[in-house]
Amino acid sequence: MTVLKPEKSLWIYHLNTGSCNGCDIEILAALTPKYDAERFGVKLVGSPRHADIVVATGPVTAVAKESVLRVLEQVPDPKAIVVTGVCGITGGVFRGGYSLAGPLDTLVPVDVYVLGCPPKPEGIMVGIIKAAEVLELKRRGMYTKEVVRVSEKGEVLDAVR
Amino acid sequence: MTVAYWIGWLIVLSIWSFLIGGFDRKIVARLQGRYGPPFWQNITDFVKLLYKRGNLATRTATSVVDVALIVGLVAGVLAVSVLPFAGTNGTFQVLAFEGDLIIFAYAFALMALVYVVVGFAGRSPYTIVGASREVSMLISYEIPFILVLVALGYRAALLGGATVNSIFSMSSLMQAKSQVGILVGDPIMLGAFLILLVLGPAMVSAVPFDIPEAETEIVEGYSAELHGPRLAVMFALKHLKLIAYSYFLWSIFLSPSGLAWWANLLLSLLGTLVLSVAINTIPRAVSGRFRIEQGAKFYLIGPGLASLLLLVLVFA
Numbered sequence: 001m002t003v004l005k006p007e008k009s010l011w012i013y014h015l016n017t018g019s020c021n022g023c024d025i026e027i028l029a030a031l032t033p034k035y036d037a038e039r040f041g042v043k044l045v046g047s048p049r050h051a052d053i054v055v056a057t058g059p060v061t062a063v064a065k066e067s068v069l070r071v072l073e074q075v076p077d078p079k080a081i082v083v084t085g086v087c088g089i090t091g092g093v094f095r096g097g098y099s100l101a102g103p104l105d106t107l108v109p110v111d112v113y114v115l116g117c118p119p120k121p122e123g124i125m126v127g128i129i130k131a132a133e134v135l136e137l138k139r140r141g142m143y144t145k146e147v148v149r150v151s152e153k154g155e156v157l158d159a160v161r
Numbered sequence: 162m163t164v165a166y167w168i169g170w171l172i173v174l175s176i177w178s179f180l181i182g183g184f185d186r187k188i189v190a191r192l193q194g195r196y197g198p199p200f201w202q203n204i205t206d207f208v209k210l211l212y213k214r215g216n217l218a219t220r221t222a223t224s225v226v227d228v229a230l231i232v233g234l235v236a237g238v239l240a241v242s243v244l245p246f247a248g249t250n251g252t253f254q255v256l257a258f259e260g261d262l263i264i265f266a267y268a269f270a271l272m273a274l275v276y277v278v279v280g281f282a283g284r285s286p287y288t289i290v291g292a293s294r295e296v297s298m299l300i301s302y303e304i305p306f307i308l309v310l311v312a313l314g315y316r317a318a319l320l321g322g323a324t325v326n327s328i329f330s331m332s333s334l335m336q337a338k339s340q341v342g343i344l345v346g347d348p349i350m351l352g353a354f355l356i357l358l359v360l361g362p363a364m365v366s367a368v369p370f371d372i373p374e375a376e377t378e379i380v381e382g383y384s385a386e387l388h389g390p391r392l393a394v395m396f397a398l399k400h401l402k403l404i405a406y407s408y409f410l411w412s413i414f415l416s417p418s419g420l421a422w423w424a425n426l427l428l429s430l431l432g433t434l435v436l437s438v439a440i441n442t443i444p445r446a447v448s449g450r451f452r453i454e455q456g457a458k459f460y461l462i463g464p465g466l467a468s469l470l471l472l473v474l475v476f477a
Contacts, residue, residue: 038190052209
């Protein structure tokens with residue numbers, strides 16, 4: 001029953017934690033007819049309670065921190081978190097700023113990093129597919145909390161473990 | 162034996178309803194020049210939702226939601242059960258009595274009310290807005306629907322020579338069908354069919370009239386706070402509604418009589434697919450969403466006046 005396995009249906013929720021909007025535009029580009037994410041079963045949902053994968057952008061600002069944690073708490077298990085763009089990974093140019101509450105991985109466990117400022121839609125697509133593999137490992141109880149890095153053009157830099 | 166047939170038919174129909182949802186996504190994707198998801202995608206979505214686990218929002222009235230969803234499933238099965246289905250000799254109904262057409266209308270209104278109850282029990286601003294929009298839409302499309310059913314039943318009684326007290330029974334419709342052949346050949350019946358076709362997108366909440374569950378404005382409306390198996394039931398309910406309505410249109414108006422049971426079954430599946438493409442997929446592919454007052458006004462003025470005219474023509 002490989003065609004009916006849950007990882008063939010990926011409902012993603014787009015979470016902006018204080019991004020400059022560059023990565024958000026690229027996420028929307030990844031969902032346009034040109035890249036056709038729906039062929040992998042990807043659907044953009046508006047409510048975090050419907051989501052399987054959270055695609056997060058931006059360094060977490062101090063104002064956004066509480067809301068971000070509440071939204072991530074609402075996503076049902078098994079879930080995967082994909083961080084898009086260097087701001088979400090290290091803080092980027094905002095690192096050390098007075099208004100930051102940290103990159104996202106200091107607050108919650110993150111599964112996939114997509115590098116780039118901003119990454120290309122190809123990179124985001126590959127990140128989502130890798131998150132599907134992470135979801136499958138989580139469903140089988142074989143997940144070892146290793147973060148997968150994907151380059152901005154979509155090359156996978158680490159294997160999913 | 163009849164019950165075994167009926168259960169098999171329900172299973173076939175529910176799987177087919179998910180496949181129809183998949184064909185819908187595939188057709189829209191091809192129209193947009195995309196490859197699109199596989200046609201079994203909605204079954205995958207349903208299975209996936211059964212796997213998900215999480216905490217329901219603390220303010221959601223969980224028991225109310227559960228009861229409402231069970232009532233909705235029962236109403237959906239009821240709506241399918243009063244419709245005639247392909248048996249070994251001709252078509253037959255599981256639930257047949259005088260007034261089963263009213264049961265069908267009632268089951269549809271009940272499914273819409275389930276959405277309303279789930280929305281108000283969600284107690285989130287999104288779900289409450291979705292529920293109140295569903296109430297507005299229900300008032301606007303239910304009036305023409307009931308008027309058309311009255312006209313339809315009266316015309317069928319006239320055609321089939323049944324008495325006036327059986328105007329709300331499927332059997333008098335079937336009797337009329339056996340005399341006319343295909344029911345849309347009759348001008349009044351054709352009018353009723355066209356009005357019901359226009360009512361279709363609102364009955365199954367397809368895109369120009371999916372105002373209560375607008376994904377981009379109020380995040381799926383009444384089901385915004387649901388997840389996991391409860392959302393799966395909601396998902397199944399939506400598909401059940403689509404297939405019940407398109408099978409209603411097919412079995413009453415378009416299905417030919419006097420076929421072998423397997424030909425009848427295959428034609429039913431094909432007919433529901435074509436009708437659901439007409440009332441769900443094509444409107445979704447070619448138009449955007451209306452505002453709530455536009456939707457309500459459209460149904461009260463367009464099909465509302467048309468159904469009144471039809472009623473006058475029938476009784477004249």
